[in-house]
Amino acid sequence: MPKLGHSISIAFILSMLLLGCSSTPKTEQDKYKEIADSFAHKSLKTLSKNTINPSLSLYNKVKSDDDPEINPAYVHALASISFALVGNSRWALAEENLAIDSADEPESKYVSYSVLSMALHNKGLMQLGDDYSLKAKLLEDDNLIDHKYNKNKVILSTILGLNAVKNGDGKSAELLFQSVAERRGVEWLPIVAHGTAMIVENPSVFVIKDITKLMTRDDVSLEARNKLAQLRAIANENLNLLGFYSPPLAA
Known part of the structure; x- marks a missing residue:
């Protein structure tokens, strides 16, 4: 019986060593998925979604015909910037994920990709942040953004750019x-x-x-x-x- 226990111990140690040897460094995508799948991240998203989205939905229903409808993507992106300004990268990333989820046209996607790029850079996920910067640039280069939006985009880019400098x-x-x-x-x-x-x-x-x-x-x-x-x-x-x-x- 002692021999059996000894054999089991050796087998366990060897299996742990083999697992250690076969493990590979986590990619930025793996790290991002871990954050996105975490309980804390999901809880922050749920709290914000249940707070902001119903209010926006009510506003869009009761607003006058002359007032523009507000896309939740812009509000969540703005909230992400606000949290980034005070150094809360976890909240910033949660809000930006909600912005991405809500983005349904080129303009809101451009804003969401740009802000998510900064949120990822702030979390140390540099290459992934670069990828989303490129996505935003492709929207711009492919002329998918409405011409009427260009002037507002310059103003928005200035605000986002200054935020990036500050961070x-x-x-x-x-x-x-x-x-x-x-x-x-x-x-x-x-x-x-x-x-x-x-x-x-x-x-x-x-x-x-x-x-x-x-x-x-x-x-x-x-x-x-x-x-x-x-x-x-x-x-x-x-x-x-x-x-x-x-x-x-x-x-």
Whole structure:
């Protein structure tokens, strides 16, 4: 009998070792699915859905014919931004999932994809966030967004872009400010927004190297590179004022 128990113990240990060897690192999609399937995430979504959606449904029924109908996707996206601003990434992601669920036309999908990209970046799911940024850009590039929406989209992109900068999300900031830059004719704005977000995310001597690296990108024009150099100099001066030592800037 002792031998049987000993054999079982060895078999158990070996099976655990084999399981450990066969396990693979979780992908970002796996991590996202874990969050989406968690009890906390589902509870947050249920609470918000049962609070916001009935009120919107009632408003859309009793509103006058002259007033526009409100799509729940916009409200949940706005709520997601609000939660992101106060650093509550869990609530932000739950609200954004509701926005995606409610998005039923190109405009609301554009907003939802853009905001979800930021929510995913804030959770550290960088590649997945990039994927949703690309989805938003494809809607724009394919001209699926109504022309009447373009002006509002620029305003919205500015708001979302500023939020991305405030959260230190350089990739989202650069993408969101592209439409603003095209409309205003300021081509350096997206990359400078990216650099500004870098400063917000990491206000230390390391940000000087990050901005310098950004300046070496092949798609950065000479004018944009000069603007980044100015931004780098401002960051360097502020770091010196705060007592951080940073070496002299290279040309």
